[in-house]
Amino acid sequence: MTRNALIRASSDLFRRFHSVAKEILAKPQPAESVTHRCDLLGKITETPGETTRTYGSDAMRYANTLVGEWMRAAGMTTRADAIGNLIGHYAGAKPNARILLLGSHLDTVRNAGKFDGPLGVLLAIACVDELNRQKIRLPFAIEVVGFADEEGVRYQTACLGSKVFAGCFEESDLRRKDANGVALADAIRRFGGNPAQLKSARLNPKTILGYVEAHIEQGPVLEENHLALGTVTAIAGQTRARLTFIGCAGHAGTTPMSSRKDALCAAAEFILAVEKLAGRTRGLVATVGEAAARPGASNVIPGEVRLSLDLRHARDSVRKSARRTLEKIAGRIARRRRMQLEVEVVHETPAVKCSAALSKLLDAAVRRRQKKTVRLASGAGHDAAVMAGITPAAMLFIRCKNGLSHHPDESVKPADVQMALAVMNDFLQSLAKKYRQIKP
Amino acid sequence: MTRNALIRASSDLFRRFHSVAKEILAKPQPAESVTHRCDLLGKITETPGETTRTYGSDAMRYANTLVGEWMRAAGMTTRADAIGNLIGHYAGAKPNARILLLGSHLDTVRNAGKFDGPLGVLLAIACVDELNRQKIRLPFAIEVVGFADEEGVRYQTACLGSKVFAGCFEESDLRRKDANGVALADAIRRFGGNPAQLKSARLNPKTILGYVEAHIEQGPVLEENHLALGTVTAIAGQTRARLTFIGCAGHAGTTPMSSRKDALCAAAEFILAVEKLAGRTRGLVATVGEAAARPGASNVIPGEVRLSLDLRHARDSVRKSARRTLEKIAGRIARRRRMQLEVEVVHETPAVKCSAALSKLLDAAVRRRQKKTVRLASGAGHDAAVMAGITPAAMLFIRCKNGLSHHPDESVKPADVQMALAVMNDFLQSLAKKYRQIKP
Numbered sequence: 001m002t003r004n005a006l007i008r009a010s011s012d013l014f015r016r017f018h019s020v021a022k023e024i025l026a027k028p029q030p031a032e033s034v035t036h037r038c039d040l041l042g043k044i045t046e047t048p049g050e051t052t053r054t055y056g057s058d059a060m061r062y063a064n065t066l067v068g069e070w071m072r073a074a075g076m077t078t079r080a081d082a083i084g085n086l087i088g089h090y091a092g093a094k095p096n097a098r099i100l101l102l103g104s105h106l107d108t109v110r111n112a113g114k115f116d117g118p119l120g121v122l123l124a125i126a127c128v129d130e131l132n133r134q135k136i137r138l139p140f141a142i143e144v145v146g147f148a149d150e151e152g153v154r155y156q157t158a159c160l161g162s163k164v165f166a167g168c169f170e171e172s173d174l175r176r177k178d179a180n181g182v183a184l185a186d187a188i189r190r191f192g193g194n195p196a197q198l199k200s201a202r203l204n205p206k207t208i209l210g211y212v213e214a215h216i217e218q219g220p221v222l223e224e225n226h227l228a229l230g231t232v233t234a235i236a237g238q239t240r241a242r243l244t245f246i247g248c249a250g251h252a253g254t255t256p257m258s259s260r261k262d263a264l265c266a267a268a269e270f271i272l273a274v275e276k277l278a279g280r281t282r283g284l285v286a287t288v289g290e291a292a293a294r295p296g297a298s299n300v301i302p303g304e305v306r307l308s309l310d311l312r313h314a315r316d317s318v319r320k321s322a323r324r325t326l327e328k329i330a331g332r333i334a335r336r337r338r339m340q341l342e343v344e345v346v347h348e349t350p351a352v353k354c355s356a357a358l359s360k361l362l363d364a365a366v367r368r369r370q371k372k373t374v375r376l377a378s379g380a381g382h383d384a385a386v387m388a389g390i391t392p393a394a395m396l397f398i399r400c401k402n403g404l405s406h407h408p409d410e411s412v413k414p415a416d417v418q419m420a421l422a423v424m425n426d427f428l429q430s431l432a433k434k435y436r437q438i439k440p
Numbered sequence: 441m442t443r444n445a446l447i448r449a450s451s452d453l454f455r456r457f458h459s460v461a462k463e464i465l466a467k468p469q470p471a472e473s474v475t476h477r478c479d480l481l482g483k484i485t486e487t488p489g490e491t492t493r494t495y496g497s498d499a500m501r502y503a504n505t506l507v508g509e510w511m512r513a514a515g516m517t518t519r520a521d522a523i524g525n526l527i528g529h530y531a532g533a534k535p536n537a538r539i540l541l542l543g544s545h546l547d548t549v550r551n552a553g554k555f556d557g558p559l560g561v562l563l564a565i566a567c568v569d570e571l572n573r574q575k576i577r578l579p580f581a582i583e584v585v586g587f588a589d590e591e592g593v594r595y596q597t598a599c600l601g602s603k604v605f606a607g608c609f610e611e612s613d614l615r616r617k618d619a620n621g622v623a624l625a626d627a628i629r630r631f632g633g634n635p636a637q638l639k640s641a642r643l644n645p646k647t648i649l650g651y652v653e654a655h656i657e658q659g660p661v662l663e664e665n666h667l668a669l670g671t672v673t674a675i676a677g678q679t680r681a682r683l684t685f686i687g688c689a690g691h692a693g694t695t696p697m698s699s700r701k702d703a704l705c706a707a708a709e710f711i712l713a714v715e716k717l718a719g720r721t722r723g724l725v726a727t728v729g730e731a732a733a734r735p736g737a738s739n740v741i742p743g744e745v746r747l748s749l750d751l752r753h754a755r756d757s758v759r760k761s762a763r764r765t766l767e768k769i770a771g772r773i774a775r776r777r778r779m780q781l782e783v784e785v786v787h788e789t790p791a792v793k794c795s796a797a798l799s800k801l802l803d804a805a806v807r808r809r810q811k812k813t814v815r816l817a818s819g820a821g822h823d824a825a826v827m828a829g830i831t832p833a834a835m836l837f838i839r840c841k842n843g844l845s846h847h848p849d850e851s852v853k854p855a856d857v858q859m860a861l862a863v864m865n866d867f868l869q870s871l872a873k874k875y876r877q878i879k880p
Contacts, residue, residue: 017760121719219694236693240738251845252727252750253676253819257718259843264728265715275705278697287692288704289738291731291745298680298729298748300846305731308738310692379693403699405691406740 001420040191042114050111055149056187075132082197083164084148092141101211105150113410120214121146138432162383167202211387214396220403228416232395235385236312237351249303264302275345314377350387355392365426474562482554490551496627497587515572522637523604525589532581541651545590553850560654561586578872602823607642629689653825654836655870660843668856670814672835675825676752677791686780689743754817792825795832805866
């Protein structure tokens with residue numbers, strides 16, 4: 001990476017991230033130092049003192065510039081698509097070879113950690129760098145993608161980047177506005193993209209071999225099992241609902257207990273019912289994350305309480321059954337307490353199975369480096385779930401400390417990252433071998 | 441009331457409340473029309489379209505002007521004290537007679553009803569008006585007081601007016617600031633008071649015979665018993681506490697149920713325990729009115745939940761025992777769920793017993809007009825509780841529709857108000873008789 005390249009990127013951005021740039025230029029890192037690159041990317045932020053990179057921000061632009069340089073250093077040609085996804089292309093042995101996609105996202109939540117997203121992109125670059133150093137061309141091309149938006153913080157969305165790839169971007173989302181009133185369409189333009197070309201930016205599934213994403217687990221299962229890596233069987237389906245118990249507000253001092261319709265007590269019963277059901281249903285996670293009591297004064301009986309409900313399971317039937325059960329329980333609570341109940345399902349995404357064929361290869365590569373394997377469902381959403389709509393998708397999970405993510409304390413062991421890199425290289429060789437067997 | 445008097449009050453205020461003033465001047469009401477005067481006062485507001493009169497506002501100044509006129513029309517001389525309490529004096533049969541105080545407050549909560557406070561002041565004026573029309577002087581003087589602040593909305597306090605009377609005003613409250621940064625000391629000055637004279641404005645208990653306050657019940661007990669009036673045995677003591685359950689935030693999708701420390705589930709258990717304990721403890725009311733879950737996102741396990749707790753009972757021992765029990769329960773919940781718990785008692789006021797002698801006379805007067813009597817504890821705080829610190833105090837409760845208060849739908853039957861007026865007149869005669877027997 002040359003000093004000129006960085007300066008060209010934008011003199012404004014350069015001034016802003018000058019200290020990071022200086023560090024990068026001062027000690028050029030070997031490609032395998034994925035962890036160090038995660039550290040560097042973590043300093044590229046729109047909010048000083050933390051790691052925050054939302055879609056279309058200067059920080060994202062700079063991150064794309066920097067990661068693009070790393071891609072080119074690993075022998076790839078780079079381009080950006082209509083929403084600003086960064087794509088590095090490493091040609092296969094023959095022209096017009098099918099493409100294996102590797103990657104993850106480069107945007108983050110607010111005050112994020114350094115690994116959720118970037119780790120998958122930087123591991124993919126390191127894989128290609130390894131091939132490039134050894135001058136190996138595989139029977140398929142590799143494209144490394146850094147999705148420009150997965151977390152959806154700025155526009156309250158999710159996976160805008162992979163949705164463009166998969167051709168399921170919702171046109172109506174272009175009218176969404178951020179906190180400053182900037183429409184997504186304008187943000188895309190300012191980011192160098194083109195809202196009019198989002199549809200045509202869809203990948204042709206026939207040209208794609210599959211999508212493989214490495215990502216931190218964001219949960220405690222690998223750590224509890226003392227394992228560095230695991231493969232993902234499915235990305236859990238999710239139901240997000242909003243429940244409102246409507247009782248009757250009243251004076252906390254003068255309303256006898258027997259005359260009350262306390263919406264918070266009804267909500268409390270429901271919250272415990274959610275916990276109980278999930279506790280006895282294998283693999284189900286259920287969470288009430290928001291609870292707003294109105295009017296919300298210490299001396300007024302709550303007349304209305306709104307709750308959020310988040311249900312996830314790797315099997316849609318289990319999740320749907322849990323949803324029905326909880327709706328019934330909420331109804332019973334409301335009736336017994338002579339209250340109204342409103343239930344609104346805000347969002348529902350089906351579970352997505354990972355490709356059995358790709359996962360099997362990935363699993364075998366894990367097994368060669370780790371005494372035990374573990375296959376687990378992902379409770380969090382990922383670009384892989386969107387990509388699975390057009391191509392076989394697989395995921396490799398990497399252990400993270402305390403299962404923590406979306407937090408500055410997010411932490412991954414360098415040794416685990418090294419093992420992930422070895423597994424991915426191994427996986428690429430196995431896939432190439434298999435590919436040659438099928439298409440000699 | 442003359443047009444000039446109103447114009448003198450303030451031409452600014454006059455313009456503001458012109459329509460009310462016109463109505464008052466157009467059809468002068470007979471003194472007994474207490475309900476109509478409540479309606480008129482309800483239109484004097486700092487927020488158009490609702491009834492809101494906070495301490496020191498233009499609306500309060502105008503209310504004092506208007507009520508002062510009504511006092512003078514009922515044969516009283518009027519004055520305001522150092523905080524702006526409005527006092528009407530109706531002399532007794534002899535000079536330097538002791539004083540019976542009658543009254544309530546003229547300030548309101550935001551978007552209030554028309555009766556909470558004003559009804560007690562206007563009933564007291566109507567009593568004096570009745571004596572004045574009949575040219576009766578009692579062996580004691582009567583002073584009708586309209587306290588300038590009971591609800592404490594503007595400065596997050598309570599009963600500032602009666603606290604000045606009782607000599608328990610906290611000097612430190614003068615530094616409190618309202619939402620616009622105006623210190624209470626300045627608000628007092630602008631309201632025509634004098635912060636330096638608050639201490640010396642304290643009444644001399646030796647000159648006072650007692651304090652009697654009529655007030656809407658603010659609860660459903662009289663209505664449920666089909667009774668217009670009731671007397672108050674005690675004003676409940678109150679404990680206000682804040683509890684914080686501190687668990688651990690986490691990803692709602694990736695954290696297995698068994699690994700969670702969900703602070704909202706702990707809070708839910710506690711909320712139900714509060715309801716249960718109060719339900720089985722006679723006379724105890726217990727309320728969790730505020731519940732704030734943090735971080736408060738639908739996809740994040742709540743790591744911290746803060747609850748308010750409001751406990752009230754006419755007997756301090758019952759309230760304190762309930763507090764101890766609930767603290768123990770909260771502690772057990774936190775330990776079982778491996779969480780931290782913080783408990784802070786924000787505010788504690790002891791129960792105040794009403795004067796047995798005054799209440800007996802009031803009760804007898806009620807009994808002469810209502811087939812059944814009911815004596816009840818007041819769950820709400822009142823100026824009477826503060827006044828009880830320096831003089832015997834009694835309260836007469838008037839039925840209100842659905843037990844509703846602090847709400848524009850607050851409603852009282854005119855017939856109930858008429859009965860309350862008759863009972864108070866009767867009470868004054870009985871007290872005079874008793875007084876003559878003791879001090880012939």
